[in-house]
Amino acid sequence: MLLDESASGVYVIAVTPFLPDGAVDMASTDRMVDFYLEAGATGLTVLGIMGEAPKLTGEESAAFVRRILARVAGRVPVIVGASAPGFAQMEGLTKSVMDDGAAGVMIAPPGHLRTDDQIVGYYAQAVEFIGDTPFVVQDFPLVTGVQMSVPVITRIVQDLPTCVCLKHEDWPGLEKISALRKGLDRRVSILCGNGGVFLPEEMARGADGAMTGFAYPEMMVSVVKNHRDGTPERGRDLFDAYLPLARFEQQPGLGLAIRKHVLAKRGVIAHTTQRRPGAGLSPAGVAEVDLLMGRLTQRLAELG
Amino acid sequence: MLLDESASGVYVIAVTPFLPDGAVDMASTDRMVDFYLEAGATGLTVLGIMGEAPKLTGEESAAFVRRILARVAGRVPVIVGASAPGFAQMEGLTKSVMDDGAAGVMIAPPGHLRTDDQIVGYYAQAVEFIGDTPFVVQDFPLVTGVQMSVPVITRIVQDLPTCVCLKHEDWPGLEKISALRKGLDRRVSILCGNGGVFLPEEMARGADGAMTGFAYPEMMVSVVKNHRDGTPERGRDLFDAYLPLARFEQQPGLGLAIRKHVLAKRGVIAHTTQRRPGAGLSPAGVAEVDLLMGRLTQRLAELG
Amino acid sequence: MLLDESASGVYVIAVTPFLPDGAVDMASTDRMVDFYLEAGATGLTVLGIMGEAPKLTGEESAAFVRRILARVAGRVPVIVGASAPGFAQMEGLTKSVMDDGAAGVMIAPPGHLRTDDQIVGYYAQAVEFIGDTPFVVQDFPLVTGVQMSVPVITRIVQDLPTCVCLKHEDWPGLEKISALRKGLDRRVSILCGNGGVFLPEEMARGADGAMTGFAYPEMMVSVVKNHRDGTPERGRDLFDAYLPLARFEQQPGLGLAIRKHVLAKRGVIAHTTQRRPGAGLSPAGVAEVDLLMGRLTQRLAELG
């Protein structure tokens, strides 16, 4: 199963669960896969920025991906983050995970790229190394520092047929979706990030779904479904209920700690452990999240 | 009336209204002042980043501040943004607005500052130029690119007695408020930014209020009041109702267009005009805001 | 006398001389103009980054430019740096200096520009404000943070007929000169910066001269002249003799202090004063420059 331009729905960005001693927690990994699929995920993305990928050794990354793939067992496509400082590493990781059954890879531009030509050239070079592997362009300027304009993305899509999906995470980004839908000469999948906090508007602009990691993927699944069913207002009601928490999880640097805390409280992963360096939640932060979770329960009850 | 450490409540960051031909719209300016004060603002801040200050000539800036001060007529303190590339300009503007009756100035660190000593040294130098004028430190790394750690702010507060207030706009920033409240050897006012999207949590961490420009200042006034009255949950209910719009207005680069659109629709300012360069709202963007305004009205009705 | 595409030779970037009390030193300004013209300058550029422009008030800038123009008295063209945070300010300054007799303005891109379209769009907007004033594009990524690719510069030159000159200060930048000479559909002047430390190679690649502020403009004049006379090796001999000093003056942040020290020692300006903020030379730094000046004298004597 390879990723293609028709990708839609919710591709959940998976966290990497750790045991308290820092080892990868494989039992939690299995539970997490089950949880995401039961919540309605149409795909998974692993070893992304929020997956603490750079903190894993090459062996750990490979073992983690294999575990995920084994548990998913072909039910949904699995995308693997393959951004690396050098093409040799990107090539090695891509070959390894594709052999193991991944559906494609995701590539973010390195932070030193500036001009349009540099960015387009980078992806052209990457493709020489990853061959015919389908790939996702990760457009996340807040973290990468690289601003990819609509003409740049258009050129990448035009020049490189194996580019099948854009992980859209620019901010603001709504006009960009409209411009891409109008300007691209072939339709690729646009899946949106930013923790889902603009998902209703993104769907209305022409996105195909979400690729992000909010700890309540069921909200995103519902927004996408209601949009498709022609009942976007019902999706918005739910969205609004979750928004206080989604906004809180969207804090840069702290989001992963919040996400792991919620996932642990929901029984998905056993521990909130992050590998170092990583920012944890203070007791006050824990109390803030718990209060928001309580209010969410209450609001969902009101909505019926 | 000079700004001091007891500043609290909601200091609204005022927009600068323009006529369609680009001239400053003085009639709208008057209406805006009235609107903010009726909404419960305890202060105003003008010529900030969202006030399009760098697009005004020196004469226009001075005239605009004078008009604001005349209309406020001493009812609340008025802070003026005085960030400038050189100290000569900062000194000139500060002298001029303080003579006209401003309560203090706000100073953001220039983007090239990196180390702790550079930042602390910059504010020490600034004070040599602005003299005994009370000033607000603007901590807004997303826009300035300068990260001011707790030790840096502590040193500024300790070294410079005329530093009376922090405009807190770091993101994430909640732990920072707690650390500052614990670490500062003298209490200064902490007023929070980021469009109010973390205001309930910020108040709980020890902030004194908000200094930001959300187009519905009454929400922020209510959150602050309910926090003080010991009914923070009531404040949160209102906050949650406004959050879909607040989140939308918080989009960088686009926020001012949204804010001006809402203020115009509410009858506060006559035109949504921005000076160039400035990003306007597309028809789709206008529709998105209008939809959110409609949903807000409905939700407020539900809340009673 | 307006700047046009035929600009060549050495446009010296003038410092702004100050008296010890911080006022602009008009007597030194006159002497400096005479010195630069006697050294063979074919033009002057004032109020550039190294001219401490942002530290002057609007009135001071205008008075300084008028003094320069009066002293130059039409003998060579004078370019004025007009970069400003807003177009209103740029328009005001441009109108004022062009009325006073300047030959054109120089505009650097603001630091937040990233994509090709943003940069090209910025210059297109600027031209709407400065009208038919000839302008120089300042390409100085080390300081502005904006990387202007060859296609970007090509589009600016193509779209905007009043763009007559590129101040080339990219680093590395030699291939860029070759690519521009090959790619531009109309010949504009290319004058190079970086303190002249690549001038022999830049001339060989097709540059028309230098626009930079090395404290020994006679070296740059000689390199350009020898290149034109077909005796580039003679120019290089002189260049090599000055290089230890040129390299030293090229230190970012410290270069202006070194330049003012040398100009003062050479009797051109009366004081080394910089406006704050500004880094001065320590006694050790002064000794280093003096040693290099001594070695230069000796080496020039050897060369005869």
Added chain:
Amino acid sequence: MLLDESASGVYVIAVTPFLPDGAVDMASTDRMVDFYLEAGATGLTVLGIMGEAPKLTGEESAAFVRRILARVAGRVPVIVGASAPGFAQMEGLTKSVMDDGAAGVMIAPPGHLRTDDQIVGYYAQAVEFIGDTPFVVQDFPLVTGVQMSVPVITRIVQDLPTCVCLKHEDWPGLEKISALRKGLDRRVSILCGNGGVFLPEEMARGADGAMTGFAYPEMMVSVVKNHRDGTPERGRDLFDAYLPLARFEQQPGLGLAIRKHVLAKRGVIAHTTQRRPGAGLSPAGVAEVDLLMGRLTQRLAELG
């Protein structure tokens, strides 16, 4: 043989030689080691930024380091660049190379660090992972984007006894050497970078030597030796002769291509191949370097 605070002389930053097909060229590696040691190197540093480290896979890095260590055979200490996005990787590489006989590792701060506390905290965490391995702090803001102030370096040296050396590559950096020599409460080795283009002044300020990769290490060896022998002017004469080439090699992004070209022309390495992404020399660039090499030969002959 472990690195300690007495490190001095010239630690050459080694390139990584490749065969035309992109494989590591082990025969050239051996010749390069011999060449550096014959030129008077007192140490070698491998897998640095200029060593194309991020383009090697983990296995290739380990094999390359082992080959270097075998050829050096204990004659001089070998430092290995161990900067990595995560501590797990840094720990793994450090353990591996120290077991193989390296003398220490070099660690650059990751680019997202901003405040003093963040930088100091990063090195404290790193030491928890690399244990008692002696390490070099790499201070190279032009490339890393991280500005390490004198107080920051002082705190690192004070807190972490295994910090034995600073690779000083700030620019400007002379005052920093003086300040560190005055402020540090224990003497660590300071070895300077930037291709040696400030080496005479750096030695006079109190540096212990160079750690950089100029293609003529004999120049750096001579400058250091003459400084120690009390004949710095003789060192400067040689320095001045090499400066036109050193300046040329110091072009960011292009420097490695120039260095490999010179090393190949000098018979040290067999090929100028770089792994992708990497900027090569155009024919015009090759001609420029060859011209400078010719002039150098002539000038050295004049000097006798």
